[in-house]
Amino acid sequence: MTVPASPVPLAALLPPLAQDDEGLQLLIIGGLLVLLLAGLVLFAVFARYIGLWVQCKLTGTRIGLWDLVMMSVRKVNPTVITRSLIMATQAGLLKDYSLTRKQLEAHYLANGNVPNVIKSLIAAQRANLSMDWNIAAAIDLAGRDVLDAVRTSVYPKVIDCPDPKKKAGTLDAVAADGIQLKARARVTVRTNIAQLIGGATEETIVARVGQGIVQAIGSSPSYENVLENPDAISRIVLNQGLEANTAYEIVSIDIADIDVGENIGARLAADQAEADMRVAQAKAEEKRAEAGAVEQEHVASVQENRAKVVLAEAEVPKAISEAFRAGRLGLMDYYELKNVQADTKMRSAIAGEGAKPNAVMQQ
Numbered sequence: 001m002t003v004p005a006s007p008v009p010l011a012a013l014l015p016p017l018a019q020d021d022e023g024l025q026l027l028i029i030g031g032l033l034v035l036l037l038a039g040l041v042l043f044a045v046f047a048r049y050i051g052l053w054v055q056c057k058l059t060g061t062r063i064g065l066w067d068l069v070m071m072s073v074r075k076v077n078p079t080v081i082t083r084s085l086i087m088a089t090q091a092g093l094l095k096d097y098s099l100t101r102k103q104l105e106a107h108y109l110a111n112g113n114v115p116n117v118i119k120s121l122i123a124a125q126r127a128n129l130s131m132d133w134n135i136a137a138a139i140d141l142a143g144r145d146v147l148d149a150v151r152t153s154v155y156p157k158v159i160d161c162p163d164p165k166k167k168a169g170t171l172d173a174v175a176a177d178g179i180q181l182k183a184r185a186r187v188t189v190r191t192n193i194a195q196l197i198g199g200a201t202e203e204t205i206v207a208r209v210g211q212g213i214v215q216a217i218g219s220s221p222s223y224e225n226v227l228e229n230p231d232a233i234s235r236i237v238l239n240q241g242l243e244a245n246t247a248y249e250i251v252s253i254d255i256a257d258i259d260v261g262e263n264i265g266a267r268l269a270a271d272q273a274e275a276d277m278r279v280a281q282a283k284a285e286e287k288r289a290e291a292g293a294v295e296q297e298h299v300a301s302v303q304e305n306r307a308k309v310v311l312a313e314a315e316v317p318k319a320i321s322e323a324f325r326a327g328r329l330g331l332m333d334y335y336e337l338k339n340v341q342a343d344t345k346m347r348s349a350i351a352g353e354g355a356k357p358n359a360v361m362q363q
Contacts, residue, residue, distance in 0.1 A: 052082045063101060076105050084118045091122045097133050100263015112140050120146040124193075127154045131193055149247075153191040156251050161185040161200055161209045170259075171210050173217035181217050181226055183258045185209060187235075191249035199247030202289050209253060212237035223230050223260065230255040 049068040056063045063082055068322040071078040081104050090100055108114050117136045124131040129150065161184070162168050170182035187209050192199065216236040220226050226233060234253045243250045323329035 027211045045234055049078065052078060056082060056226050059086050059089055061086050067101065071105065074105065074109075076108055080114055081105055081108060084114045087115070088118050088121070091125070093118070093125065094122055094229060096125060097121060099133055103133060103137075107137050107140075112137060112143060116140060116145070120150045123147065123150045123154065129153060133302065134192070139193075142197050144196060144247075149191040149196055152189075152248075153193060156188050156190040159187045159189060159333060160256075161187050161206050161213075163203075164204055170257075171213050172261065173214040174264045175217055175220045175223040175226060175264050178263060178268070179223035180261030180264045181223055181258055182261050183213055183230075183233075184256045185213060185218070186254045186256045188251040188254070189243075190251055192243070192247055192249045195245070196247045200245060202246060204246055205250070207241065208242040209237060209250075213255075214241060227258065227260075230258055294330060 008136070049065055051066045052068055053062075053063070061082070063085065068078045068082070070082060079102065084104055085101060088094060089099075093099060102107075104114050107117065117140050119134070120136050121131065122131065124127075125134075127150070131150070136146050137148065162171055170184055172180060172182055174180050187205060189202075204280060213233060216227055216233045220233075234255055236254050238250065320329065320334070324334075
């Protein structure tokens with residue numbers, strides 16, 4: 001019966017030198033692992049940046065592979081910078097502008113739109129506009145769309161006045177003859193690159209043009225003159241220099257529509273006449289009240305005088321009695337007095353006065 005052989009230890013099969021230098025073997029394995037890891041890192045870097053680096057080489061853009069890696073380290077998007085610089089190189093900007101990779105990186109780190117600035121410089125170069133990198137970068141950092149500004153400078157933009165987004169659909173003005181006119185205008189503007197930084201926006205242009213049109217219509221002697229020559233209004237407004245301190249240059253002002261409104265002068269005159277009538281009525285009412293007060297005073301005075309007459313008449317019987325006692329009045333005199341009173345009463349009745357007999361004398 002065969003006895004199985006016992007397994008031979010691995011250390012027994014190794015050379016004697018290897019058995020003594022196990023630490024050296026571990027060091028070699030660790031070095032291989034480090035080299036493998038470094039190779040993987042280099043492969044990852046190569047795979048990420050090789051495309052951009054090849055594009056730079058093919059287009060003649062001076063950006064190396066190490067520059068691309070350092071962009072990522074500086075928190076700069078290498079794709080944005082590389083493609084922007086390639087765009088500038090292919091468009092021939094480097095012949096007219098001293099653009100460098102560091103300028104693009106600095107603008108990117110300042111939260112600027114690097115591709116938009118490069119496109120605006122290309123458009124300005126094609127249109128023969130005076131604009132360099134510093135101006136374009138400053139406009140972009142100021143919050144303005146520099147590419148749109150260049151396009152507006154090349155292809156003027158039309159602005160409606162008043163703004164259709166506002167409630168007021170027309171510019172209402174009154175001529176010297178009191179007739180209201182309702183106008184709408186269209187303003188053609190182009191960008192003034194030199195005043196784009198700090199210059200007023202479209203709202204200022206619309207406000208100034210509206211003010212100029214209202215002022216021009218108000219200075220017209222008649223609304224008929226405005227209807228016959230609306231271009232005269234445009235010339236007057238255009239010559240006022242409304243684009244001062246704005247980001248635009250006014251090319252033309254055209255009166256798109258003008259309608260006749262109300263007769264404001266006649267309405268104001270009617271309102272004034274009505275107000276004058278109310279004032280006159282108030283004054284007449286005041287005088288009537290004063291006359292009524294005077295009349296009441298006179299009525300009171302009449303009543304007072306009548307009371308005095310009644311008091312005076314009450315003294316007559318006393319005087320007659322005293323005259324009888326003193327012998328100054330006889331019986332015949334008394335009857336003669338009664339006859340006179342009766343005759344007076346008859347005459348008053350015939351005359352229609354309706355005078356009542358004197359109650360005192362009847363006693």
